[in-house]
Amino acid sequence: MKKKILILGSSGILGKNLVKQLKVKYKVLHNGIKKRKIDLTRLMPLKQILKNSKPDLIINCAAITNLDFCEVNKVQSKRVNVDITNKLFFLKKKNNYNFKFIQISTDQMYNGKKKLKSSENCKPVSFNEYTKQKLAVEKICIRNKAVVIRLNFFSKEKKNIFNWVIKSCKLNHRINLFKDIHFNPISVSSLSKIIEKIIPKILKxxxxxIYNLGCKDNISKSNFCIYVINKLNLNYKNYKIVSSNKFIKTRRPKNMSMNVSKFQKKFKINLPILKNEINNYLKETNVKIQN
Ligand SMILES: NC(=O)c1ccc[n+]([C@@H]2O[C@H](COP(=O)([O-])OP(=O)(O)OC[C@H]3O[C@@H](n4cnc5c(N)ncnc54)[C@H](OP(=O)(O)O)[C@@H]3O)[C@@H](O)[C@H]2O)c1
Structure with a gap:
């Protein structure tokens, strides 16, 4: 019989991609693809979902990811970013459920010196409310022996950096590209495939x-965008390369690059390098731009 996986946050970028990727091998249960069906901050519906679905694994992608919003709406964002997971473990204990749990986290707690990549045991920084909440939910997960994946990803959907730069070129918007923020994202499609690969081990x-998951090498946000622009042969010049300080409302780290050795070793997976990853994603999604 197929194992049952409940994906929370299934109307978000990652959740949606995971549903698509996992539904062949697993019985996938979710909370709506186009729109969320249930507000997961309420205990009763959560209780009902668990009772009806009895999942073998829950992957929690539900989150409020807008840093500026979290900063001014601390209570509301904490209810989603921290309390949903807390309630799930409360219900697990109370009802003796047996599910495994993957919490999707972030790279926002890393601020490596120079261009160094941070490993899982580096002391975390929390410059903003979003990161504080992610660290709080990680603690709950670790107490409950769950798997936490710290990551960053790029995607052609919503406000993601990859989509943003392509859209900006299409609309001929003047854009500022940050030269002082470094990261090592992976494409949402590789990410979904990799999560599929690690599930059997997590179930068993x-x-x-805590595991860092991203590409092996890092890049600045400006070089990431310029690489995408060049790969699409856009000959686009309506951008300025700037330092981020003047342009961001909520304080955030400058070097979120993650060391991914622990993940590669544990799951015996060779993670990609960024330029190949961008090339593959462009090919796979067939992104085209008409000027
Ligand atoms: N995008 C990135 O590059 C990035 C980087 C680092 C970490 N992450 C982490 O990766 C995970 C997924 O991110 P994403 O970009 O896919 O997020 P997203 O597109 O913003 O999706 C968030 C999901 O959470 C759901 N949600 C929010 N409040 C809810 C509530 N009260 N009840 C039920 N569902 C609720 C949303 O439902 P609605 O659509 O109905 O609002 C949506 O399905 C998050 O944990 C995020 O922190 C993302």
Whole structure:
């Protein structure tokens, strides 16, 4: 019989991609694809979902990801970013459920010196409310022996940097590209495939803990965007390369680059390098731009 996976945050970028990727091998349960069906901050519906679905694994992608919004709406964002997971573990204990759990986290707690990549045991920084909430939910997960994946990804959907730069070129918007922020994202499609690969081990073994997942090498946000622009042969010049300080409302780290060795070793997966990853994603999604 197929194992049951409940994906929370299934109307978001990652959740939606995971539903698509996992539905062949698993019985996938979710909370709506086009629009969320249920407000997960309420205990009763959560209780009902667990009772009806009895999942073997929950992947929690539900979150409020807008840093500026979290900063001014601390209570509301905490209800989603922290309390949903807390309630799930409360219900697990109370009802003796047996599910495994993957919490999707972020790279926002890393601020490596120079261009160094941070590993999971580096002391976290929390410059903003979003990061504080992500660190709080990680603690709950670790207490409950769950798997936490710290990551950053790019996608052609919503406000993601990849989509933003392509849209801006299409609309001939003047854009500022940050030269001082470094990261190592992976494409949402590779990410979904990799999560599919690690699920059997998570279901079988007790391997709770924090894992960084991204490309092996890092890049500045400006070089990431310029690489995408060049790959699409856009000959687009309506951008300025700037330092981020003047342009961001909510304080955030400058070097979120993650060391991904622990993940590669644990799951025996060779993670990609960024330029190949961007090339593949462009090919796969067939993104084209008409000027
Ligand atoms: N995007 C990135 O590059 C990035 C980087 C680092 C980490 N992450 C982490 O990756 C995960 C997925 O991110 P994403 O970009 O896919 O997020 P997203 O597109 O903003 O999706 C968030 C999901 O959470 C759901 N949600 C929010 N409040 C809810 C509530 N009260 N009840 C039920 N569902 C609720 C949303 O539903 P609605 O659509 O109905 O609002 C949506 O399905 C998050 O944990 C995020 O912190 C993302």
């Amino acid at each position: 073994d007790d391997i709770g803990g």
